[in-house]
Amino acid sequence: NAGVTQTPKFQVLKTGQSMTLQCAQDMNHNSMYWYRQDPGMGLRLIYYSASEGTTDKGEVPNGYNVSRLNKREFSLRLESAAPSQTSVYFCASAGTVNYGYTFGSGTRLTVV
Amino acid sequence: QKEVEQDPGPLSVPEGAIVSLNCTYSNSAFQYFMWYRQYSRKGPELLMYTYSSGNKEDGRFTAQVDKSSKYISLFIRDSQPSDSATYLCAVPSTGANNLFFGTGTRLTVIP
Numbered sequence: 001n002a003g004v005t006q007t008p009k010f011q012v013l014k015t016g017q018s019m020t021l022q023c024a025q026d027m028n029h030n031s032m033y034w035y036r037q038d039p040g041m042g043l044r045l046i047y048y049s050a051s052e053g054t055t056d057k058g059e060v061p062n063g064y065n066v067s068r069l070n071k072r073e074f075s076l077r078l079e080s081a082a083p084s085q086t087s088v089y090f091c092a093s094a095g096t097v098n099y100g101y102t103f104g105s106g107t108r109l110t111v112v
Numbered sequence: 113q114k115e116v117e118q119d120p121g122p123l124s125v126p127e128g129a130i131v132s133l134n135c136t137y138s139n140s141a142f143q144y145f146m147w148y149r150q151y152s153r154k155g156p157e158l159l160m161y162t163y164s165s166g167n168k169e170d171g172r173f174t175a176q177v178d179k180s181s182k183y184i185s186l187f188i189r190d191s192q193p194s195d196s197a198t199y200l201c202a203v204p205s206t207g208a209n210n211l212f213f214g215t216g217t218r219l220t221v222i223p
Contacts, residue, residue, distance in 0.1 A: 004155075033210060040120070042215035043156075043200070050209055058210065090155055097208045098144040098163075103155035 002026050006091050006104035013081040013111045021076040021107050023091030031094045032074035033101065034058075034066060036087040043090065049074055081111045113138050116203050118214030127223050131188040135201035135214045138182070145177050146202040147186045150216065156200055160186070191221045 007022045025032065034046040035058075045058030049068040063085060065077045074093075078085060088108050092101035118135045125131055137145075144163055148156040160175045162168045162184075168175045174187040184201055201214040 031209075040215065043213040045210055048210050056209070097204045097211060098161075100146050100148075100158040100161055100202070101156075101211060103157065105155045106153075 004091055004093055004102050004104035006089075006107050008107060009105065010108050011110070013078075013109065015082060015111060017081050018077065018079050019081065019109075020078075021089055021091075021109075022073070023075065023104060024073045025091075025093040025102070026072065027093060027095065027102065028071070029093035029095045029102075030071070031097060032068065033092040033094070034064075034074070034076045035090045035092065036060065037090060037106075038087050046076065046089075078109075081109075083111045085109065086111045115139060115142075115205075115212035116201055116214045118201055118217055120215050120217060122218040122220065124220045124222060125191055127191060127193060127221055129191050129221070131186075131191050131195070131219060131221075133186040133188075133199050133201075133217050133219070135184045136182055137184065137203055139203075139206065140179070140182060141206060142203045144204050145175070145184045146211070147173075147175055148200040148202060148213075150198045150200060152197070159199075188219075191219075193221050193223050196220045 033048045035043045047066040052071045091104040094101045116137045146161040147159045149159045150156040165179045172189045176185040198216040200216045202211045
């Protein structure tokens with residue numbers, strides 16, 4: 001049982017380049033999330049999808065777009081990467097939020 | 113005011129010590145409370161969740177909620193070096209659409 005799978009695990013981008021972070025879950029969860037984690041800032045919500053076909057902005061959505069491709073997959077796209085987007089990105093999913101999320105192992109992104 | 117606030121530490125204790133990790137939250141309507149553990153360079157994993165007030169115990173770990181003071185705690189008994197990690201508290205948003213996380217407390221247990 002893989003849980004939440006994120007790809008890639010590491011990425012280095014040049015300023016202005018674009019990329020898509022992939023996330024897939026095999027737990028039949030309705031809700032999926034993208035967070036970024038920065039030192040001293042904790043986990044900050046970028047976007048979430050409460051169900052297939054819906055997406056909503058979180059606390060820090062600027063510079064990002066998302067696609068809920070189907071119930072299993074939720075991707076995060078950086079259209080024009082900036083050094084301020086250097087961070088660790090976590091995808092998570094939940095069946096019932098009150099009982100918590102399952103997180104992926106993260107993507108370490110560096111923008112130079 | 114943030115929905116949940118946590119002392120960032122770091123906290124360093126000798127092996128076998130009792131550890132107390134704490135958070136405060138802002139909204140008295142919150143009913144569910146969670147603790148996550150995050151090892152270095154890994155994703156957070158759910159350690160425990162509690163509903164409403166009182167204590168919940170799981171092995172060496174006890175989660176405690178005091179709704180009168182809006183204070184949540186995680187106690188670790190007989191701490192082990194393998195407990196060295198960052199611990200994050202979390203609460204669901206009012207609509208239960210997402211979780212709000214504390215910034216995390218880094219714990220080191222010294223053998």
